[in-house]
Amino acid sequence: MGEESSNLEHLPSTILATILSKLDIPALCSIASTSKSFKSSVSQILSFLPNFHLPDIAPTADLLLPLLPENPHLQSLKIDCLRLNDSSIGHLVRPSLHEIFLQNCKGFSGKLLLEVGRKCRDLRSLSVGSLAEQRGLEILTSDLEELLCGCTQLESLNLLFDVSMLSHHSFAHIWARASRNLRALEIGYILSAMMTELLSVKVASHQPPYHMQPSTLSTLQKLSLSLDHITDSLVCAISRGLISLTHLDLQDAPLIEPALTDDLTNSGLQQINPQGKLKHLSLVRSQEYTRCYFRQVNDLGVLYMATTCSNLESIRLGGFSRLTDAGFRAILHSCSNLHKLSVSHGTQLTDLVFHDISATSLSLTHASLRWCHLLTNVAIMRLTSNKDLRVLDLRNCRNLGDEVLRVIVGLSKLKILLLDSSDISDLGFSYLGHNLYSLISLSIRNCKRLTDRCISSIFGGTFGRSLQVLDLSNLPNLTDNGILLLAKSGVQIVELRMRECPHIGDTSVMALASMQVEGPWCGSSLRVLDLYDSGGITKLSFRWFKKPYFPRLRWLGVTGCLNRDLVDALARNRPFLHVACGGEELWTGYWDLSDDFCWREHEEIDELEQWLLEGEYEGGESEEEEG
Known part of the structure; x- marks a missing residue:
């Protein structure tokens, strides 16, 4: 890139600034790592970028400070807040913001919502995940009230955390002050009784005649809830109160089998979509804790529902153990516009x-x-x-x-x-x-x-050449020889999972570390590598996880008990690498999740980490970067 960057440096400053302003944060950091002059230009660009999206790195407060200078033009902020806490609120929350997307907010208290409500008056979209999950932190109902009262232009709100600990009565009534523009609402966990009460609250009209009117949530078009259990009362409250709804997503995971009077039945199912506006419907009973099903719903309820849901474009049903082919066929034959069909735990299908x-x-x-x-x-x-x-x-x-x-x-x-x-x-x-x-x-x-x-068949033909995500977990007959074939193929695999493969060992790690992919990249293209409980992994493999190997790796799954000291040393060597040792499933954390997987081929990851870790950002006194 040396000659190309040299030519770019001679462009007029206004043209160069225009070019750089079109790039995202990882790309800007990639450019900044090539020369001192580009580093200076990028530092200036950061002062007027409209969007700051840092999806793969969880920066500390010290590292975030130079990346987020004063910027009155900043409108969109997306950050992984895993290493941040309340002390960073003043740096993150800015009046100019229209969109805020913060995940892994475990170290923040409800004060984050409070300050957003006070400062971000023009906010249109807010998503906050895992808020106050660390011990000793709390969320007050008044924090949420300040948010709802202050952000009067809010159109989309995702509260991806547990709100069940808030006062039920107060929780219901503060929503009467929510933005009249609110069109989409998602809540990470809420009790069915709380949501039913919320939707039953009426507010007084301030315009003649002064009679009671439905809650402002009647303007919602999209509602997504994770609940303790789905009930007829909740479904009826949604159907009566949310007359503009086009997307409805309800999921529960009961700890015990719900009682007949506290469950979804045929009667509740028949109340869905009285306005005929629903395009997307999802009703799922998760088997996360115990084998619970919608035992009060049978084909008759679905037959009635199908008559009012003929305009559906997607439907997802999970845990309906009494539905037979007749019920599912009623949906297929009634919904002529259906494009997406999802059924889980269809025991009679x-x-x-x-x-x-x-x-x-x-x-x-x-x-x-x-x-x-x-x-x-x-x-x-x-x-x-x-x-x-x-x-x-x-x-x-x-x-x-x-x-x-x-x-x-x-x-x-x-x-x-x-x-x-x-x-x-x-x-x-x-x-x-x-x-x-x-x-x-x-x-x-x-x-x-x-x-x-099978590895030979996959990568020996054409269909394997475009693969980016591959899960080979729990294959008892897969060996290092298969992974050697994968490595030799040069395919740009981005996510590779090989959990619980007893014959996968150090040879596979060395092969993947040395892998040269096709295209413009150098080194392995892997960003996710899951080797949890793979039988042949020893201490030797940890040498290959250090720099300069796996330059783009962001998520690594290993068995923590293999050697905790080695895991800790790796974390110090690569502070922005997420190392999972407890067997949890790895996920990439893509911000724009869609049904069609999309990979940004232009992204250069290692330079981002390099730039973040440099001691000086603006002074130009640091040593020249390598390559």
Whole structure:
């Protein structure tokens, strides 16, 4: 880049500033690491950038300070706040902001909401995750009240934390002062009774005639809630109060089986969408804590619901154990505009549900059928008559075998294929050959029959050349030889998971560290590498996790008990590397999550870390950076 950067340096300052202002923060830091003059230019640019998005790095307060100078033009702020606390609130919260997206706010108290309400009067969108999760921190109802009263222009609000500890009565009434422009609301966890009471609150009109009117939440178009349990009362309150709703997403995870009077039944299901405006509906009972289902709902309730939900474009149903093919077929045949279908724990779903799907006008782009144990290859053969499928999620459908891979060859637009715990073998991957060249994400976790040969089939044909996300976890017959084949392919894998693979060891780590990918990048392209409980990993591997190897790695999963001292030393060597040792699933934390996975190929990560770690940012006194 030396000659190119030299030419750019001779551009007029106004033109150079215009060019630099179009780049995101990682790209600017990449440019700044190439020369002192660019470093100075970037420092100036940071004073008038409209957007500050730092998605992959969790900076400390000291490192954030020079990156966020005084900037009256700043409108959008997106930061991982894992290493920040209340002392940074004054630096983050600014009157000019229209959009704030803060994740991992464990070290912040409710004061963060308070200050946002006081200072960000023109705020349009706010998302706060994991607020006050550290011991000793609290959120007061008055903090949320200040936010709702102060941000009168708010259009989207995501409170991705537990609000159930707030006073129920006060919580309900403060929402009467929420922005009249509020269109989207998401709450990380709330009690069903709290939400029902909130939606039942009426507010007095200030215009003649002075009668009671619905809460301002009646303007909501999108509502997403994680609850203790979904009830008829809640669904009825939503249907009566939120007359403009187009998106409804309700999920619960009961600790015990709900009582009949405190659960969703056919009666509640029939109350959904009385206005006929819903486009997207999601009702899911998670099996996170115990095997609980919607046992009071059967086909009759779904048949009634289908008559009022014919305009749905996507539907997700999880935990409806009494629904049979008749209920699901009613949805498929009534919702002619349906593009996305998701069913999980459909214990009575069989191949008959798709028996005549080709006779419908459906054009599905996303299909997810998780934990549907009665489905066989026949069902998927019929489902693939939808040639526009881009996402196919068949995780934990254990009766699916090699024929599934044979029939999906014709899905030329398929981008994401998830086959966890299916009965496929190496033979199935040989069917794919040079097809599925659009595939970018593949998961074959817990497919016990697969061996190293499947790696050869994946990367020997065309379809593996575009892969960016690959999950090979819990494959008992996968060895270092398979990973050597992957490394030799030169494919730009971004996320690689190999959890609980007993024969994966140090050789695989060395091969991946030495991997030279195709394209403009140097070194491994991996950003996520999960090796938790892989049997052959020893102390030797930790040498390869240090610089300069894996320059773009941001998330690493290892077994902490392997050697805690080595893990701690690695954290000191690479402070911006997220090292997970407890077996938790790694996630990239992409800010713009969409159904179609998208990877920004231009991003250069290592230079960002280099620039952040330099002792001087503006003075130009530091030594010249390497390369």
